[in-house]
Amino acid sequence: MRLTPAQQEAVDLRDGPALVSAGAGTGKTSVLVERFVQAVLEDGVAVDSVLAITFTEKAAAQLTTRVRGRFAELGARDEARQAESAWISTIHGFCSRVLRTHSLAAGIDPEFRVLDAVEAERVALDAFDRALAGFLAEGAEDERLRLIAAHTPDRLADMLRTAYSHLRSQGRREPSLPEPVKPPMGGERKALAASVGAALREIGAAEGKNVGIARGKLERCGAALGALTDADIGEPADYAKLSFAGSANALKGPACDEFRSAHEAWQELCVRHRAHADHVLLRDLMARYGLFYAEGKRRRSGLDFDDLELLTRDLLAGNEAIRASYAERFS
Incomplete structure (x- = not known):
């Protein structure tokens, strides 16, 4: 040579x-x-x-x-x-x-098979379908249906399986989403309710198209807050379009400015609480998916490519x- x-x-x-x-x-x-x-x-x-x-x-x-x-x-x-x-x-x-x-x-079957990408995909799809069925059949049905409607089952499957695979690629044999911390609730609701009343008083009997629209938004915002129980947090979508710009002189006063600031703070809190609620549900769904995926591989005496790496790592590290x-x- x-x-x-x-x-x-x-x-x-x-x-x-x-x-x-x-x-x-x-x-x-x-x-x-x-x-x-x-x-x-x-x-x-x-x-x-x-x-x-x-x-x-x-x-x-x-x-x-x-x-x-x-x-x-x-x-x-x-x-x-x-x-x-x-x-x-x-x-x-x-x-x-x-x-x-x-x-x-x-600690594995001596006759294990290595699942190719196609077979592992079939096992994963079946695992997600079973996880989703159990997820929907158990508790807080409206919240779970809302989550699925917001993402669609296919997008939710892709999102969850991608996150699961990413966590496994980081070396976690049994991935799970971290325990979420519920966002603290300060005085955002009280501040928004007070600013609604102050802004309505500031507008008073002023007229004009933009003023009329702003008045209607203020009234709807006050009604939405009044419909909440003490422990409730609003849905972000319920408040997203209830703010207004200072497009008329009557809407440029300090009370209207305060409303816009209070509305923004409340909207941000609602978004954070919705994200927390979704995280809790996704954590549950991922746990179910992981169990069904592992079960599907066991039934086939199969290991996927991540299993090969993780099991070998643990074997060499522990023996x-x-x-x-x-x-x-x-x-």
Whole structure:
């Protein structure tokens, strides 16, 4: 194998970390093959003590073929045979191999299957449907229906599953949304009610189209506040269009300015309380989804790609003997 001086330098540098950065078609795979082969033939490293991780299964297969071929070219027949079972794979292939070797220690079915993306998607969709059915059948039905109507079932499924996957990608085996903190309620409601009365008095008998519209909004705002119980917080949509601009002289006084400020503070509080209520419901729905998704995988003795990574991480982190054996093998 003819290598350029730069490629040969990368091959020869085997006593520590090396980063090879080059464009497509510049011989990076050839360098990897030669580093692998020379580590075995010149440095005395066992074939099964070299770990090579690729991005795709196709790349892993090609690398294995080329390593085996290079050994054969150099007359190293035993090493060429051993290359068939070398540790050359994707990260998920590596994790799967570790878990199959230590399935009992990992607490999983020794005959587990790796779910491909299509099958995992089917399991996830079924899990969401079952979670949603249970979610709707239990308590506070109006609130739950409102949440679904606001997002639609499909968008809600995408949103929740994306959040679930994101949390798993951060290393959480059983993701859940954090416990939400209910926004404190200060004097926003009292301030808005007082400002409504003050603004109406300030407008008084003033006339004009804009003044009439503002007066109607003030009256509707006062009525909406009066319909609330002491513990209620309004829906943001009920108040969103009840403010007005100072487009007429009668609407530019200090009482109208105070109403606009009080309305903004109340609207913000309503939005925060609605977000909190939605968060509580989504937390419940995600918990149900996670349980059904895990159950669906168990029924199939299946693991998805995240499971492979997370279970391997926990196995190596929690079992010192197994961790030490792999550290020694690939040192």
